[in-house]
Amino acid sequence: MIGRLNHVAIAVPDLAAATATYRDTLGATVSAAEDLPEHGVTVVFVELPNTKIELLHPLGDDSPIAGFLAKSPTGGIHHVCYEVDDIRAARDRLESAGARVLGDGNPKIGAHGKPVLFLHPKDFCGTLVELEQA
Amino acid sequence: MIGRLNHVAIAVPDLAAATATYRDTLGATVSAAEDLPEHGVTVVFVELPNTKIELLHPLGDDSPIAGFLAKSPTGGIHHVCYEVDDIRAARDRLESAGARVLGDGNPKIGAHGKPVLFLHPKDFCGTLVELEQA
Incomplete structure (x- = not known):
């Protein structure tokens, strides 16, 4: 079901320094x-030959990464994003396997303008997983 | 300097369940x-079209991921690995930029039989970074 690793997201306390x-330093x-005010983040994309790293910094008062940085002030890996062909079919398969989809289970439009869902870290090896329709 | 994302490593408390x-579940x-006794881990490779995920479980009494799992019992993302062409040149560039290379600074032979180094998380956005000579 999952395809390419679309990106690895790293939450950072100082976006200019991380950039x-x-x-x-890493060239x-x-x-x-x-x-991206609708997602509560400012993002810098690090382009690698086969995927990308997204450096995320909180934007606004209700950023989804503010809590993460409060717990990990130096930053850290926030989530990984895998591509799927059909996000609703993926959701149905995951829910029937007993995995928890965050929110109301309906895909939202993500940072790349495509439908996304987030999966509960406790069901995926302690890792927050985003699925993005490719 | 850095090239492909070689892998994302996820430390897991139950390798069979994570596999x-x-x-x-994710297909x-x-x-x-x-x-890999010389690295203190048992590993399962998840092959994605553009990179891989490595599921790591402690092996032996002195595993480098035992401490991580003690702090994060459900598991979590342990490190990311970027490829470089010349690991000694990469090390020299990083050290001259003031970044800390873990250990004695000499590349070791990693899990894929190639020279690797690990970089200090505090110098890289709270993320443990492995460099592997491609």
Whole structure:
């Protein structure tokens, strides 16, 4: 069912410093910072040859990553995102296997303009998993 | 400098259960479990079209992931591994930028038979980074 690893998301307390680390210290290609107010984050994309890293920083008062950074002030890996062909079919398969889909179970439009869902970390090896329809 | 994302490593408390989650629930192709006593882990490879996930379980009394699982009993993402062309040149560049390389700074032979180094999480957005010579 799952296909490509679309991205690894890393929550960071200082987006400029994290961008410099990936651009200057690790020598990767990075995008300009982009505010995504509907997702409560500002994001910088680190382009690797086979996938990307997303550096996430809280935006606004209700950011979904604010709690994560409160617990992990130096930042850390927030989630991984796998691609699926059909997100509703994926959800139905997961729910029938007893896995928990976060929220109301309906796909939302994610940061790349495609339908996404998040899965409960306790059902997936302690890892927050995003599914994105490819 | 960094190239492909070689893998994302997830430490898991129950390797059979984690393998079943990725194989049956998420529908991915998984390898047989492989003991790597020199690295203190048993590993299952989850093959994705563009990269792989490595499910790591402690092996032996001195496993490098035992402490991680003691702190995160349900498991979690342990590290990401980026490929580099020349690991000694990468190390020299990182050290001259003030980043800390773990251990004695000399590359070891990693789980794939290639030279690897680990970088200090505090210098890389709270993320343990492995570099592997491609």
